[in-house]
Amino acid sequence: MSEGGIGAAPVRVDGRDKVTGRARYAVEHPVDAPLHAWVVQAQVAVGQVRHVDRQSALDVPGVVAVLDAGNAPRVADAADAELMVLQGPQVSYRGQVVALVLAESLEAAREGARVLRVTYDEAPHDVQLTRDHPKLYRPGQVNPAFPADSAQGDFEAAWNGSPHRVDVRCSTPAEFNNPMEPHATTAQWDGDRLLVHDSTQGTTSVKQHLAAAFDVAEDGVRVLAPHVGGGFGAKGSARPNVVLAVMGARATGRTVKLALTRAQQFSLVGYRTPTLQRVRLAAGTDGRLTAFAHDAVEQTSTVFEFAEQTTEGTRHMYGARASRTTHRLAALDVPTPRWMRAPGEAPGMYGLETAMDELAEVTGIDPVELRIRNDTQTDPETGQPFSSRHLVECLRRGAERFGWAGRDPRPGVRRDGRWLVGTGVAAATYPVYLSASGARARRCPDGTFEVGVNATDVGTGARTVLLQVAADALGVPPECVRVDIADSDLPPAPVAGGSSGTSSWGTAVHLACRRLLEGTDEQVVVDTADVIAAQAEVSRHAFGAHFAEVRVDLDSGEVRVSRMLGVFAAGRIVNPRTARSQLLGGMVMGVSMALHESGSLDVGSGDYANANLADYHVAAHADIADLDAEWVEEVDDQLNPIGTKGIGEIGIVGSPAAVHNAVWHATGVRVRDLPITPDKLLAGLPQR
Ligand code: MOS
Numbered sequence: 001m002s003e004g005g006i007g008a009a010p011v012r013v014d015g016r017d018k019v020t021g022r023a024r025y026a027v028e029h030p031v032d033a034p035l036h037a038w039v040v041q042a043q044v045a046v047g048q049v050r051h052v053d054r055q056s057a058l059d060v061p062g063v064v065a066v067l068d069a070g071n072a073p074r075v076a077d078a079a080d081a082e083l084m085v086l087q088g089p090q091v092s093y094r095g096q097v098v099a100l101v102l103a104e105s106l107e108a109a110r111e112g113a114r115v116l117r118v119t120y121d122e123a124p125h126d127v128q129l130t131r132d133h134p135k136l137y138r139p140g141q142v143n144p145a146f147p148a149d150s151a152q153g154d155f156e157a158a159w160n161g162s163p164h165r166v167d168v169r170c171s172t173p174a175e176f177n178n179p180m181e182p183h184a185t186t187a188q189w190d191g192d193r194l195l196v197h198d199s200t201q202g203t204t205s206v207k208q209h210l211a212a213a214f215d216v217a218e219d220g221v222r223v224l225a226p227h228v229g230g231g232f233g234a235k236g237s238a239r240p241n242v243v244l245a246v247m248g249a250r251a252t253g254r255t256v257k258l259a260l261t262r263a264q265q266f267s268l269v270g271y272r273t274p275t276l277q278r279v280r281l282a283a284g285t286d287g288r289l290t291a292f293a294h295d296a297v298e299q300t301s302t303v304f305e306f307a308e309q310t311t312e313g314t315r316h317m318y319g320a321r322a323s324r325t326t327h328r329l330a331a332l333d334v335p336t337p338r339w340m341r342a343p344g345e346a347p348g349m350y351g352l353e354t355a356m357d358e359l360a361e362v363t364g365i366d367p368v369e370l371r372i373r374n375d376t377q378t379d380p381e382t383g384q385p386f387s388s389r390h391l392v393e394c395l396r397r398g399a400e401r402f403g404w405a406g407r408d409p410r411p412g413v414r415r416d417g418r419w420l421v422g423t424g425v426a427a428a429t430y431p432v433y434l435s436a437s438g439a440r441a442r443r444c445p446d447g448t449f450e451v452g453v454n455a456t457d458v459g460t461g462a463r464t465v466l467l468q469v470a471a472d473a474l475g476v477p478p479e480c481v482r483v484d485i486a487d488s489d490l491p492p493a494p495v496a497g498g499s500s501g502t503s504s505w506g507t508a509v510h511l512a513c514r515r516l517l518e519g520t521d522e523q524v525v526v527d528t529a530d531v532i533a534a535q536a537e538v539s540r541h542a543f544g545a546h547f548a549e550v551r552v553d554l555d556s557g558e559v560r561v562s563r564m565l566g567v568f569a570a571g572r573i574v575n576p577r578t579a580r581s582q583l584l585g586g587m588v589m590g591v592s593m594a595l596h597e598s599g600s601l602d603v604g605s606g607d608y609a610n611a612n613l614a615d616y617h618v619a620a621h622a623d624i625a626d627l628d629a630e631w632v633e634e635v636d637d638q639l640n641p642i643g644t645k646g647i648g649e650i651g652i653v654g655s656p657a658a659v660h661n662a663v664w665h666a667t668g669v670r671v672r673d674l675p676i677t678p679d680k681l682l683a684g685l686p687q688r
Helices: 016-022 055-058 106-114 154-159 202-215 240-252 263-268 345-363 367-373 391-401 462-474 501-518 530-531 576-595 655-667 678-684
Strands: 036-039 045-052 063-069 097-103 118-122 151-152 166-170 184-190 193-198 221-224 256-259 275-283 288-303 323-333 417-432 438-443 449-452 481-484 522-525 542-552 559-569 625-631
Touching: 016 449, 036 063, 036 106, 036 263, 045 055, 045 063, 045 097, 055 063, 055 417, 063 106, 097 240, 097 576, 106 449, 106 625, 154 275, 154 288, 154 323, 154 542, 166 345, 184 240, 193 202, 193 240, 193 522, 202 221, 240 256, 240 438, 240 462, 263 417, 288 345, 345 417, 345 576, 367 391, 367 417, 391 417, 391 542, 391 559, 417 559, 417 655, 438 501, 449 501, 449 576, 462 481, 501 522, 559 655, 576 625, 576 655, 655 678
Parallel strands: 036 256, 193 221, 288 323, 449 481, 559 625
Antiparallel strands: 036 097, 045 118, 063 097, 151 323, 166 275, 184 193, 184 256, 275 288, 417 542, 438 449, 438 522, 542 559
């Protein structure tokens, strides 16, 4: 290991730029005399735009153009129909884009959008998901490519023949990605060449989409994203903002800046589907699972099918003779749900791990011990061995660090003044993804090195850890290496998603650097597709265990998470400082999911009504007390050359269940429908 290489804990290389404001985000890049764009959204949930009175906005001083379906540049058919903006009169959900106002100032654009007269022919809408919705169907597959259903053994027989059973219905609400930087784009045409600054998790895929949509050569399109203020999945593919900005620039011949508002984020960039779940667990007297079933109902839009893999995590978690999992979907008149940090695993493990807590209750087995008894080193879904699985170590170490031993299992019996106190545990898993990536490495005449990899740093520290990986592979101190990222002119690379960035880009960086040292050329370019194709058939997953302590105010029903610890087994940790931050960030998001976040659907208008950060509360500093994350050393040589599993998402998986389980332990009340708000909790607490 070189000093400052893998395992060292350097601060972020771009930290100073960020805190001093030198780091520029998508609409902050200086350009001469840009136009500002403001999106106009449909005010009906279903219907047709009858007329857009462009003049009503053009009368506002400073407004330069109004684009709508009648005059917007045509774009080529896209697989993602949400990107076919302003291509026709159909309105498929409230908040869909119906026009774009372009003006000399942001204020003029906003005023133009406000006064723009749009009329509609409205049709009835259907936005309410139910367990027996008549439109429910089985999708062909669930995100990204898992089977919709699975079945092993005879579930009914195993279920009927088991002494212990729990049958739990629970739900999670629509939740919304709220990165600090909204979706934003600066777009500039120069003839058929296009330069774009986009707030995205991956510039390669945005470049490819724009080239196809606007029918220009890929190598004439350059997309840059040097700094991105968070994404959580919402920026995992091109979104309407980038298409609109490029359209606006094409139509006006000017540079266009477009930033969505916080409210617009709630309908235009994706969100986590609500889920309605049923979990059935059957066990023998020893607590070993004999059968499990996990059924999920979720929504998509009529524009594009996004089918979330809610029960996919359950398939790999615990062994049983018999199992079944299902996903059913209804296409409603709502915005299209998409990725939000651990799509599938986050809501699904809430269902499974709260049901496991109920199984612990009915079997009388300690919840940590119950999970240890049901551990398996063989993937129940595939029959393959896990490349490594250290869930038991996470549970044991967490129990010790948290002070679990001697816990009184009875609920509702610990008081501290007017607070009820309880503790809970939940396990977590997240798959290991590895995508093909390019990278290049170059030896400079002065003896230093340049590495280029089209990674995106969405705030995670990617720029920093890839420098560590490069320095390590080259065997030199980090000061001797420069790493360039987030530029679509670099070799193609995957998005920052699926917790796979460090593994995917890191593998390419590692190989490029090693090949540079082995050869005599001054520059090498690699593509890791062959490395991935050669991988052995094993099951690769990260695991973790969350422990939470909560205090519940007897009078108000307020829940405070007073203590929380996550212990993870996620392969090699490249940078303990940035890794801990990512894991803590996931856990904070889990607390937020457990207690706060919930889109309030207004069925009448067909809109999520709380599209702001006052009414849609995201956990703030005051919500988080004593939070810690750590990991067990895990060496796994069946992953990739640097031995990483990925840590971006597992922190949120399981953490809401740990909070739920702790709330039950404190109060004896199970609020199965997230979030656990005081009204629901008080309804279950005994009258005093
Ligand atoms: Mo993440 S939801 O894979 O960007």
